[in-house]
Amino acid sequence: MSTAPTVYDVAERSGVSIATVSRVYRNPDSVRAQTRERVLASARELGYVPSGNARGLASRSTGVLGLCFPDYSDPDAESEAETGAGDEADDDAAMLYSDQIIRGMERAARRHGYALLIAASLKGGPESQLAKVAGRVDGFAVLARTVPTEDLDVISRRQPVVMLAGPRESDDLDHLDHIETANTDGQRELTRHLIEDHGLRRLAYIGAEESPDVAARFRGHAEACRAAGVPVSDAPDLRVAMMTQAEGARATDELLDRPGPRPEALLFANDQMAVGALHTLERRGVRVPDDIAVTGFDGIALSRLVRPTLTTVRQPMRRMGEEAVELLVRRLTGQQGKEPVSMMLPVSPTRRESCGCT
Amino acid sequence: MSTAPTVYDVAERSGVSIATVSRVYRNPDSVRAQTRERVLASARELGYVPSGNARGLASRSTGVLGLCFPDYSDPDAESEAETGAGDEADDDAAMLYSDQIIRGMERAARRHGYALLIAASLKGGPESQLAKVAGRVDGFAVLARTVPTEDLDVISRRQPVVMLAGPRESDDLDHLDHIETANTDGQRELTRHLIEDHGLRRLAYIGAEESPDVAARFRGHAEACRAAGVPVSDAPDLRVAMMTQAEGARATDELLDRPGPRPEALLFANDQMAVGALHTLERRGVRVPDDIAVTGFDGIALSRLVRPTLTTVRQPMRRMGEEAVELLVRRLTGQQGKEPVSMMLPVSPTRRESCGCT
DNA sequence: GTGAAAGCGCTAACAC
């Protein structure tokens, strides 16, 4: 792995100038075939590969798009741990959000000739992965709430940034492009379904604290309740810290142990919690959906694997990745005006067994 | 997006030299706190982010690892298309190999402070994605048969490269590090199970042409047959071009229509084909596993979703990604000797319904 | 603790 050969080495070995070597790689047709072959030959002999760094520096573009997402490793490990024996589903069947988005972005990036740089953002500060990614790509997407707002603000001044999933955080970031899913619409429809089609009226909503996504979903829930004349509080009936299976299981116990009539339906702000609830309910001998309905949100693979299968709202994460890339590419090619773009992707309420359908 | 601010801008604005600005980002402690704050402040005001390219050029390292994988988009689209209505499983539940490997690599890379650059390799030539990736990373992994051997040969002279899945191709690449799974062992055990535990003797093996993985798997199959005195040919009973569901379905028809006694078991070289076979068998009214056993290979998520659930051999793709990163990092830090490493990861034969178990 | 200066390997005018 001594020192990598450079244009100079190749130029010297093939008796041309470095400019010609460069041309062979950038625009082969601008070099006489014979010369080109000679250059390519010595490049091969030397083991020459153009330095992406030097190229990027000189040409001011990298041909790479990026994605920053939250460090899910902890919650993930946790959910794996408490899933318990016999249920390997979480381990490899469950595609995380980030996986889906990565896939979508990679596909779209490929179509446009870009590669994809991915990194989970750990710590903040100047040493953050965010800065690293930002410094190495032509533009990138960030999963909402992954990084401090102010950092994004700074970075978005020098390159296109698109925020994914999760509403606009504040007016400060109003100049950022932004793609979200129809959280409110999806939850409103699901709640309406429970009320009108299944005749349920005692609904309990469970979500995390301080999550804009949860807030949007709860808003839809509340709207549907009010529209149907069903009582609903101003906030979720129960708030958890992390939206994991463990927390969903615990929340279910707490809800069932509360005095007063048992809820007819448990509406969770995500699938993971709903799955945890399913476990708890089975343990307690409460039948789903006969005794109580359960719904989730997201449409993760696991939602189709559990029994009963989970009624949920599917989010088009893959498409979100694709749209993000399309938008970035448009920005980079100047096809997109100055105005910030705000896009809302439709979701798909999916009725399965846990609400009493089928 | 005008022109991005540089060290010079920050230096000037904060009244220090560019060296100091650089130090603030590389080694904050080597700068007096007061100076540091001043620099950071103007950086923030200017919207400064260090250029990864310039950094990489000057320091000769990128802090990025790479992965090149084959362009699966065609086969994937195909399998999605023919899956037909009502079966959305393929669409978002099925994690592809590459997804699993990406996840494994990303996790491991993160632990070591690296980001991950991923790219599907399309065309060959100097313009290939391979060269692009190679030029932008400190080291990378390649899914077997993704790129021409000679290209790898050249590149591996200047940076660590590890081949994933699939045996050594040739002696030319003997100096490359290499991680594979125990294809032969896994298939041998599965075939043995069918013969000894289920008493089956008329086995048909279906695999692709020219795939080293298939060759290794078939080898295990043949060994198990011979060890049990079961007749077996020198090659798979049927060879397909692509290992898709469609081909698996077609192959099943062909096999069942052949004259002579019907096979007691269909052993496919991957899960996708086996799933296709399941569809065909159901259509023809052949019961699985009562009338015929079916097995796959890989352990994709879909294998657990189909009915009957598919007996298969699970490959630890995620772990493969992790091991690849560990190996690359060891190479980069000089912790790994000069000798090429060759690693074989164990697989997990997984007995489910389609072979008659459970 | 901070500054000055010499590259890192390539691209992009601009000449020839």
Add this chain to the structure above:
DNA sequence: GTGTTAGCGCTTTCAC
């Protein structure tokens, strides 16, 4: 077609 010459923005000795 091909060569010359400046940088691109940073890191890195080596002085001070």
